[in-house]
Amino acid sequence: MAFFFSPLPQSGDTPLLFLPGWGFDARLLHLFKLYHGKTLILPDSFVDPSCFEEELLLFLHKEKVGKMAIVGWSMGAQLGLGFAAAHPGRIAALDLVAMRGSWPRQDIEVIKEGLSRDFRGFMSEFYRKCFLGYRAAYKEFTLALQDDYLQKNDRKKLVAGLDYLRHFRLPPSLPAGIPVKIIHGRKDVVAPVSNMARLPGAACEIMPHSGHMVLLDMEIS
Numbered sequence: 001m002a003f004f005f006s007p008l009p010q011s012g013d014t015p016l017l018f019l020p021g022w023g024f025d026a027r028l029l030h031l032f033k034l035y036h037g038k039t040l041i042l043p044d045s046f047v048d049p050s051c052f053e054e055e056l057l058l059f060l061h062k063e064k065v066g067k068m069a070i071v072g073w074s075m076g077a078q079l080g081l082g083f084a085a086a087h088p089g090r091i092a093a094l095d096l097v098a099m100r101g102s103w104p105r106q107d108i109e110v111i112k113e114g115l116s117r118d119f120r121g122f123m124s125e126f127y128r129k130c131f132l133g134y135r136a137a138y139k140e141f142t143l144a145l146q147d148d149y150l151q152k153n154d155r156k157k158l159v160a161g162l163d164y165l166r167h168f169r170l171p172p173s174l175p176a177g178i179p180v181k182i183i184h185g186r187k188d189v190v191a192p193v194s195n196m197a198r199l200p201g202a203a204c205e206i207m208p209h210s211g212h213m214v215l216l217d218m219e220i221s
Helices: 027-031 052-062 075-086 105-117 119-130 135-152 155-167
Strands: 003-006 016-019 040-043 068-073 091-097 180-185 203-207
Touching: 003 052, 016 075, 027 135, 052 075, 068 075, 075 091, 075 155, 105 119, 105 155, 119 135
Parallel strands: 016 040, 016 068, 068 091, 091 180, 180 203
Antiparallel strands: 003 040
């Protein structure tokens, strides 16, 4: 995996890094016209936690990026938080969207078993759950991206993502001086609000009618 600008930055821009969730890629933004007009840094494929940090640091060095904002959604929020904790001087702001504080081992094992038993059926059902409450958006997703996702998602990378989630732990404190906001949907069934990450010092917004695709309900500033 690698990263790219979309569109190319203008002088003085603070780019925004978008990190998608497990089983998704950054094409979601274009499909639903999110963050239009922003200078974005996007992964060029499904995110691989094993090389994410190294590849991002290489990109930032090559492109001479100073500070950036991060929006991490679902697993992307864990990745964004971990990167911000390790490299706070590179972060202007951090939004953690639909993020679980932890994933129990037994839940991860159930997902792995489902992938092994019926990959296509399991992932199709997972995508359906992600879009619960978003019927029109789910139809757009199934028409535009789902079949491609089912063909191109690498099972080893998905399992690596699950192992990353199982071992992820919240940092003891937030990176100093970085505005951090947690955004969560009260109707999320993938990351239930009862499992929402809780970080002292972070702003928090729970959207009462939103599900896991709370991204589609957020005000983009």
